[in-house]
Amino acid sequence: MSAHHQHPHPEEHLGSSALLQDIVIGLSDGLTVPFALAAGLSGAVQSSELVITAGLAEIVAGSIAMGLGGYLSGRTELDHYAAEQRREYREVDEVPEVERAEVRELLADMGLSAATQELAMRELTADRDQWVKFMMKYELGLEEPDPRRARHSALTIGLAYAAGGLIPLSAYFVTATPAEGLLWSAVITLLCLLVFGFFKSRLTGQPPVAGALKMAAIGALAAAAAFGVARLVGG
Amino acid sequence: MSAHHQHPHPEEHLGSSALLQDIVIGLSDGLTVPFALAAGLSGAVQSSELVITAGLAEIVAGSIAMGLGGYLSGRTELDHYAAEQRREYREVDEVPEVERAEVRELLADMGLSAATQELAMRELTADRDQWVKFMMKYELGLEEPDPRRARHSALTIGLAYAAGGLIPLSAYFVTATPAEGLLWSAVITLLCLLVFGFFKSRLTGQPPVAGALKMAAIGALAAAAAFGVARLVGG
Numbered sequence: 001m002s003a004h005h006q007h008p009h010p011e012e013h014l015g016s017s018a019l020l021q022d023i024v025i026g027l028s029d030g031l032t033v034p035f036a037l038a039a040g041l042s043g044a045v046q047s048s049e050l051v052i053t054a055g056l057a058e059i060v061a062g063s064i065a066m067g068l069g070g071y072l073s074g075r076t077e078l079d080h081y082a083a084e085q086r087r088e089y090r091e092v093d094e095v096p097e098v099e100r101a102e103v104r105e106l107l108a109d110m111g112l113s114a115a116t117q118e119l120a121m122r123e124l125t126a127d128r129d130q131w132v133k134f135m136m137k138y139e140l141g142l143e144e145p146d147p148r149r150a151r152h153s154a155l156t157i158g159l160a161y162a163a164g165g166l167i168p169l170s171a172y173f174v175t176a177t178p179a180e181g182l183l184w185s186a187v188i189t190l191l192c193l194l195v196f197g198f199f200k201s202r203l204t205g206q207p208p209v210a211g212a213l214k215m216a217a218i219g220a221l222a223a224a225a226a227f228g229v230a231r232l233v234g235g
Numbered sequence: 236m237s238a239h240h241q242h243p244h245p246e247e248h249l250g251s252s253a254l255l256q257d258i259v260i261g262l263s264d265g266l267t268v269p270f271a272l273a274a275g276l277s278g279a280v281q282s283s284e285l286v287i288t289a290g291l292a293e294i295v296a297g298s299i300a301m302g303l304g305g306y307l308s309g310r311t312e313l314d315h316y317a318a319e320q321r322r323e324y325r326e327v328d329e330v331p332e333v334e335r336a337e338v339r340e341l342l343a344d345m346g347l348s349a350a351t352q353e354l355a356m357r358e359l360t361a362d363r364d365q366w367v368k369f370m371m372k373y374e375l376g377l378e379e380p381d382p383r384r385a386r387h388s389a390l391t392i393g394l395a396y397a398a399g400g401l402i403p404l405s406a407y408f409v410t411a412t413p414a415e416g417l418l419w420s421a422v423i424t425l426l427c428l429l430v431f432g433f434f435k436s437r438l439t440g441q442p443p444v445a446g447a448l449k450m451a452a453i454g455a456l457a458a459a460a461a462f463g464v465a466r467l468v469g470g
Contacts, residue, residue, distance in 0.1 A: 032300040033293070037272075040292030045285070053469030054289045057275030057461040058268070064457040065267040072449055076441060083440060110373075111365040112358050119351050120342075130346040138345075141376065205318060206311060214307055222299040226292040234288030 018149060022156035024200055026066060030164020031196065032219045034058050035189045038168055040226030042178035042185075044234035051172050051181060059165035067158025074150025081136075081145055088132045088140075099135065100125055106138050167192055186223065193219045253384060257391035259435055261301060265399020266431065267454045269293050270424045273403055275461030277413035277420075279469035286407050286416060294400035302393025309385025316371075316380055323367045323375075334370065335360055341373050402427055421458065428454045 038055045045051065092099050103124055107117040125131045136142050168189040172181035193215040201211025273290045280286065327334050338359055342352040360366045371377050403424040407416035428450040436446025 028304060029300060032304075033268075033296050036296030036300065037289065037293050040296065041289055044288050044292075049469055050280070050285070053279050053465050054272065054276055056468055057279075057465040058272050058293060060464045061268050061271030061275065061457045061461040064460055065264060065271065065453060068453045068456070069263060069267075072453070076439060079441060080439070107355075110355075110359055110369055111362060112355055116351070116354050116358055120345075120347055120355055123347050123351055124345055127346060134345055138373065141378075143376075204311060204315065206314060218300060218303045218307070221303070222296045225299055226296040229295045230288050230292040233291055234284055 018146075018153070019156060020203065022070070022153050023160045024203075025070075026063075026157040026160025026162075027164040027196060028200070028215070029062065029066065030059070030161035031167060031189060031193055032164075032222055033062060034165035035168035035185060035219055036222035036226040038172060038185060039182055039223035040230035042182035043227040044230040045178060048172050048175065048178050048181055051178050052169060055165070055169040055172070059162050059169070062165065063158040063161040066161050067154045070157040071150050071154030074145070074153050077145045078147060078150065081142055084140055084142060085132065085136060088135045089128075092128060092131055092135070096125075099131070102139060103131075103134065186220075189219060190216050253381075253388070254391060255438065257305065257388050258395045259438075260305075261298075261392040261395025261397075262399040262431060263435070263450070264297065264301065265294070265396035266402060266424060266428055267399075267457055268297060269400035270403035270420060270454055271457035271461040273407060273420060274417055274458035275465035277417035278462040279465040280413060283407050283410065283413050283416055286413050287404060290400070290404040290407070294397050294404070297400065298393040298396040301396050302389045305392040306385050306389030309380070309388050312380045313382060313385065316377055319375055319377060320367065320371060323370045324363075327363060327366055327370070331360075334366070337374060338366075338369065421455075424454060425451050 034055050037058050038051050041051045041054055088099075100121060103121045104117050107120050108114075112120065124134050136144075168185045171183075171185035171188055172178070175181040175184055194212045197212035197215025198208045200215070201208040269290050272293050273286050276286045276289055323334075335356060338356045339352050342355050343349075347355065359369055371379075403420045406418075406420035406423055407413070410416040410419055429447045432447035432450025433443045435450070436443040
């Protein structure tokens with residue numbers, strides 16, 4: 001069994017690491033949205049300070065929303081698993097015949113003959129914990145989530161969003177006008193999106209050059225649209 | 236088999252609908268981030284027009300980033316499934332003994348005796364397509380994704396984000412000053428977050444009142460933090 005095969009969930013194929021996955025989630029949005037917002041404002045206001053103020057407010061808002069969102073969805077996953085597990089234990093105790101029929105159905109779906117279904121079903125359901133584990137995994141597709149994951153995930157996503165967002169914004173700190181800031185911000189951010197898209201695609205086993213171009217295209221499109229709208233409304 | 240049991244993936248338990256799930260993703264961020272950004276700017280600038288300009292730029296940037304992000308991750312899921320399937324077919328053809336050992340290992344993990352593992356393994360691997368289907372689902376935990384899903388998902392998430400974002404921003408259209416706009420924006424948005432959190436939690440089978448309070452707390456916290464940062468930097 002190769003290293004690749006040890007993780008049953010598609011999400012976990014991503015470099016086999018939940019940490020890396022959270023960094024990717026935070027960075028892709030962090031590089032894109034604050035960049036596009038700052039670009040948009042550059043088309044509508046004359047003060048770099050205003051672009052920076054709005055950019056920082058967005059980074060704070062976005063990293064809290066994404067970080068807490070990540071935390072709560074992790075907690076919900078834990079609660080959900082525990083609730084489904086209680087439910088399966090109850091069903092195994094109260095309607096064992098229904099649950100046995102479900103086991104048989106899953107085994108039939110795998111392509112087993114009626115005789116082997118019967119045999120495998122009897123062995124699977126001999127132990128109550130084993131039986132529930134089988135139902136959780138093969139009927140519901142649920143793996144037991146790591147309880148510490150939720151907190152780590154929140155922190156990682158939030159920090160990655162903030163780190164990503166500070167990159168496009170940094171250009172406005174060192175330039176005199178929003179227009180000049182936008183130029184450098186676009187150069188730096190598009191480069192970062194290309195590099196980030198390249199490695200992200202390599203991690204997920206996708207063609208890396210296409211992935212790099214896609215990431216940069218999203219950023220450019222979002223920035224162009226924000227620029228157009230801001231100029232239309234406030235310029 | 237209850238309706239609840241027909242969907243093997245945890246994500247799909249959410250009201251059994253991918254559409255609903257996309258709306259929830261778009262709305263939770265759409266209600267939170269533009270609200271917090273506008274709140275932040277209200278503490279730093281004197282012009283409602285500026286808050287609206289920045290808010291609209293953020294909504295455009297965010298809905299494109301989220302919508303396109305949703306589209307590309309849907310496409311990646313399709314590519315990933317196809318690549319893994321090709322790989323499994325190749326492995327079944329080239330190293331059938333390794334793959335048979337993996338099948339036996341999965342069956343052992345289910346709690347089957349050595350004799351039943353052997354029997355079930357022979358039946359499972361008799362048909363090549365059935366064999367690959369088993370490996371895809373039970374070894375890798377991958378279900379065949381719906382090819383139309385990616386496009387629909389992008390559109391839904393993007394529109395839900397925009398719809399969510401226009402709610403907090405609408406207050407600034409009808410009030411004279413940013414401070415007044417912020418007051419009404421907070422009232423409207425926190426109410427929406429309470430209602431949204433309530434129904435979202437009910438859909439996912441979580442305690443709805445706690446869910447409502449959590450959603451509102453995230454929004455309030457993000458807005459307060461953005462307000463503080465913007466006032467510090469630009470006020």
